[in-house]
Amino acid sequence: MKVIKNIKEMRTFSDAVRKAGKSIVFAPTMGCLHRGHVSLLEKGRSLGDVLVLSIFVNPLQFGPKEDYASYPRDFNADLTLAEANRVDVVFRPDAEEMYPDGYETHVEVERLSKHLCGLSRPGHFRGVATVVAKLFNIIMPDTAIFGEKDFQQLMIIKKMAQDLNIGVNIVSVPIIREPDGLALSSRNNHLNREERKAARCLYIAIKKGKDIFERGVKDVDIILKEVKRVVKAEPLAVIDYVKVCGVDTLEDVDIVAGKALMAMAVRIGKTRLIDNCILG
């Protein structure tokens, strides 16, 4: 397994792979890898010849009051896990390599970025779209893999690729959960024991919403009232948002006709967690 820090070196590697007629599969991550990432790598391994994993905590997608500095990092553990999952190249540029002095170009997927997490994290998805556009240009993958836990991110990357005619096939993998239902996230590392217990409320709420929907309730107000009640019953939880919205537009819907996305962001102490499921 190769570890590359330099953009030029990464591009030279990718160029050579493509010239040899081999395909590249790319899994972008911010490191602190867990079983959710492993599922990206497993899927990726099956979709092409050369598997590239990037590890880059992207400063551009963190707000000034967010957890960029404290975002969990564990590069040695990441390397072990990457090697065990047959990654060919780990690309780990530093922030100065990606955003040198005078950096000033941004990519924005405008409408999709306005909803859900975009409301409480202004600029977040602009940072995500920009770094992914850069990584695509550097790594030149045939296929890139994203997790469905970050559903809005997945939608935005798909739309960016479509709108900008980026020739990368975007593939997604389902949410991986702890035995008690908590969606895997690097940020779960921030939770103390009490908070970790409290964090179960997201999945319980998700399941509650899905159950109600599957029993025939299509009225979003009724669904959300029950879902929010579950979260609010947990004293350590503070709702950022709980929404039911169109799967393609991410715009709020009143009635679930066909499919819809139920998504939530909840603060447990200082840690903001997200979860989602598809209704329908």
Add this chain to the structure above:
Amino acid sequence: MKVIKNIKEMRTFSDAVRKAGKSIVFAPTMGCLHRGHVSLLEKGRSLGDVLVLSIFVNPLQFGPKEDYASYPRDFNADLTLAEANRVDVVFRPDAEEMYPDGYETHVEVERLSKHLCGLSRPGHFRGVATVVAKLFNIIMPDTAIFGEKDFQQLMIIKKMAQDLNIGVNIVSVPIIREPDGLALSSRNNHLNREERKAARCLYIAIKKGKDIFERGVKDVDIILKEVKRVVKAEPLAVIDYVKVCGVDTLEDVDIVAGKALMAMAVRIGKTRLIDNCILG
């Protein structure tokens, strides 16, 4: 010579060229080709194996009150000229192909877009950067050629390519002028006989500024005063801006130390013309 309207077909063509180990040179234009464009094609022909010319009047780079509808178009003449200049492929998508319903992604080079033409044409360079990013992704050129008449555009494309790690070599060609000095532009077609005469004032002013500078005047206020006086002497001319600015930053300078860009935009009747030269 092939003419391609469809994005997928263009990409398939480019893919095949690259897989055959040949290089692609790309000259993006809005059509209504003149000798300025010919110089792009001549330069391009010498820099690679396959020469692609795009003709696309990009609605995204025109403001609501600008001349998108009346921008000069002459596709048959363009085809003749392209063929005569050994173009291999003319790519001419229509606006619906490039911006289908629901299009929402933009690329912005923020600081460089704020100066000069960016001030009087808000959103213009966002439209330029976005369409060029799309065309690069569709055509996948090794090299792309831009004219120095649109100096700010050239700078912005270079910065976009650098910032977003786009692996396209950006090459420029000098301004081509009429015998009386008027910089070639498709918009010169809009000028009636009287306006055409008046339009000479841009080049006379540019030359005046260059002369003063070369006689040793480095104080920008003094240079601009003389340059503006030349333009104002022409009754049909209305100055949009005349500036001397840093070649890399496009920020105004007070004193020319080393090199600087002198740039102007002037309205002759309803037609907005630009010109520039490097001092130093």
